[in-house]
Amino acid sequence: MIDIRKLRENPQYFKTGAQKKVFDVDIDTVLVLDSEKRKIQASIDSRKKELGNKSTLIKKKSGAEKEELQEDLKSFSRKIKKDEKKLRQHDKRLRELLLAIPNPPMDDVPVGKDEDDNVEIKRVNDIPQFSFKPKDHVELGLLHGLFDIERGVKAAGTRSYYLKGDGALLENALIRYALDVLLNRGFTPFVTPIIVKEECMVGSGFFPPGREDTYEIEKDELFLIGTSEVTLVAFHMNEILSENDLPLRYAGSTTCFRREAGSYGKDIRGLYRVHQFQKVEQVVICRADYDEMKSLHEEILSNAEYIVQSLGLCYRVVEVCTGEMGMGQVKKHDIECYMPGRGGFGETHSCSSFDDFQARRLRIRYKSGSGQNLFPFTLNNTAVASPRLLIPIIESFQNEDGSITIPDVLVPYMNGKKKIH
RNA sequence: GGAGAGAUGGCUGAGUGGUCGAAAGCGGCGGUCUUGAAAACCGUUGUCCCUUUUGGGGACCGGGGGUUCGAAUCCCUCUCUCUCCGCCA
Numbered sequence: 206m207i208d209i210r211k212l213r214e215n216p217q218y219f220k221t222g223a224q225k226k227v228f229d230v231d232i233d234t235v236l237v238l239d240s241e242k243r244k245i246q247a248s249i250d251s252r253k254k255e256l257g258n259k260s261t262l263i264k265k266k267s268g269a270e271k272e273e274l275q276e277d278l279k280s281f282s283r284k285i286k287k288d289e290k291k292l293r294q295h296d297k298r299l300r301e302l303l304l305a306i307p308n309p310p311m312d313d314v315p316v317g318k319d320e321d322d323n324v325e326i327k328r329v330n331d332i333p334q335f336s337f338k339p340k341d342h343v344e345l346g347l348l349h350g351l352f353d354i355e356r357g358v359k360a361a362g363t364r365s366y367y368l369k370g371d372g373a374l375l376e377n378a379l380i381r382y383a384l385d386v387l388l389n390r391g392f393t394p395f396v397t398p399i400i401v402k403e404e405c406m407v408g409s410g411f412f413p414p415g416r417e418d419t420y421e422i423e424k425d426e427l428f429l430i431g432t433s434e435v436t437l438v439a440f441h442m443n444e445i446l447s448e449n450d451l452p453l454r455y456a457g458s459t460t461c462f463r464r465e466a467g468s469y470g471k472d473i474r475g476l477y478r479v480h481q482f483q484k485v486e487q488v489v490i491c492r493a494d495y496d497e498m499k500s501l502h503e504e505i506l507s508n509a510e511y512i513v514q515s516l517g518l519c520y521r522v523v524e525v526c527t528g529e530m531g532m533g534q535v536k537k538h539d540i541e542c543y544m545p546g547r548g549g550f551g552e553t554h555s556c557s558s559f560d561d562f563q564a565r566r567l568r569i570r571y572k573s574g575s576g577q578n579l580f581p582f583t584l585n586n587t588a589v590a591s592p593r594l595l596i597p598i599i600e601s602f603q604n605e606d607g608s609i610t611i612p613d614v615l616v617p618y619m620n621g622k623k624k625i626h
Numbered sequence: 627g628g629a630g631a632g633a634u635g636g637c638u639g640a641g642u643g644g645u646c647g648a649a650a651g652c653g654g655c656g657g658u659c660u661u662g663a664a665a666a667c668c669g670u671u672g673u674c675c676c677u678u679u680u681g682g683g684g685a686c687c688g689g690g691g692g693u694u695c696g697a698a699u700c701c702c703u704c705u706c707u708c709u710c711c712g713c714c715a
Contacts, residue, residue, distance in 0.1 A: 243675090243676065243677095246675075246676060246684080246685095247676065247677080247684090249684080249685095250675095250676070250677095250683055250684040250685085251684085253685085254683065254684075256695080257696080259695075259696095261645090261695095263644085263695055263696075264644065264696095271695095274695070275694095275695050276695090277695085278695040278696085279695065281695085282694085282695065282696085444636095445636075445673085447654095570673095578673080578674095
């Protein structure tokens with residue numbers, strides 16, 4: 206949620222921000238509703254004071270005088286009640302509109318409309334070269350029985366799969382490895398709910414725009430999370446934290462669900478785009494300070510880079526342009542790993558800063574040194590997402606005989622196994 | 627799924643129509659004492675909104691609706707939590 210006071214002061218800033226992010230919102234209507242609301246509020250406030258004062262007088266009066274006053278106050282009170290109802294409706298509508306206004310991106314974010322406008326800022330390790338014709342992960346998976354897509358589709362429909370054998374082990378190895386890396390870097394590990402109330406989805410900024418891409422359990426009015434970012438941020442919903450506890454570094458390990466509603470026919474081959482996957486996510490809650498946010502953004506980005514680098518993968522970091530950012534993000538970098546089967550880079554990690562957008566929606570605050578309650582800033586980044594990260598690993602480390610070399614850092618998590626034959 | 631109890635400030639918990647934004651205790655913060663700390667004692671301590679801001683006003687006792695001049699307190703309704711029973715990894 207954006208700060209309505211900032212919107213009043215500088216509506217143009219928010220209009221430009223929405224344009225840059227390619228969001229269609231009616232900010233002028235919000236401004237009109239807001240000023241009307243304050244007018245109604247002021248009028249109610251002063252009348253309530255009057256009503257309160259006169260009401261206490263009644264006790265002291267008696268007889269005809271008392272009855273007359275009561276009669277007067279009756280209609281006076283009715284009118285206030287009526288206006289209060291009006292105010293509530295007004296407020297509800299204002300809030301709905303406000304929830305749909307995107308957080309303007311930071312000034313230095315490249316302006317663009319789609320991923321072609323993202324800016325590559327870094328490339329690490331060479332693109333793997335093969336002296337033979339490399340297979341893609343689907344062929345390799347079939348060869349070694351790492352997963353079964355056909356039967357996944359039989360059981361659960363399109364974009365579904367089973368991992369099995371070394372494939373299932375490899376996913377677990379990756380998860381455990383990522384968790385250990387984050388543990389060493391001061392993160393608290395979490396396994397969170399994956400079924401949540403609407404509040405959490407709205408609060409973390411996925412709703413309203415992401416409704417279509419979310420599985421809903423209609424009977425219970427609950428939703429399946431697409432990332433543990435939702436539950437880790439909502440962990441402190443409606444709380445007032447202590448400044449001394451910040452920054453909070455959380456690592457969530459959960460299954461994630463995405464309907465992929467807007468991507469029919471896109472990335473249909475293999476395990477790149479699936480409805481259900483396993484992810485270790487980093488979430489940070491820090492003081493309301495842009496310098497601190499910036500350095501933590503770099504920190505969680507470098508945590509993810511460390512993981513892909515230590516796996517020996519070729520990757521690049523791109524700065525995501527305004528048109529590709531979500532509603533709440535002010536800054537975003539993606540890590541894309543090279544996937545030989547696609548002959549190109551594919552997104553495996555997404556690192557975002559929100560300033561106070563999520564905290565406002567979730568009413569998370571912290572008591573600052575000066576005794577003021579402030580909205581903290583939030584950030585998040587992937588640590589590993591499987592099976593997507595399995596793709597570059599399987600494809601990059603294949604050998605001519607079809608075997609797959611397991612990255613050194615994962616060997617201990619594979620019970621010492623070094624190669625998949 | 628069946629039966630019952632409850633929802634009050636950071637926490638525990640009192641409060642059944644006006645003097646209640648709300649007792650008390652705990653916790654937090656400040657101070658006295660101490661080499662330091664603890665204990666003890668003293669003081670202080672909710673959130674949010676509006677505003678012509680050294681100030682003024684209003685809202686909030688789970689949500690919504692109602693009764694009343696006046697509601698934390700009475701009525702209706704919804705949600706949630708707890709206890710017991712049933713089912714169950």
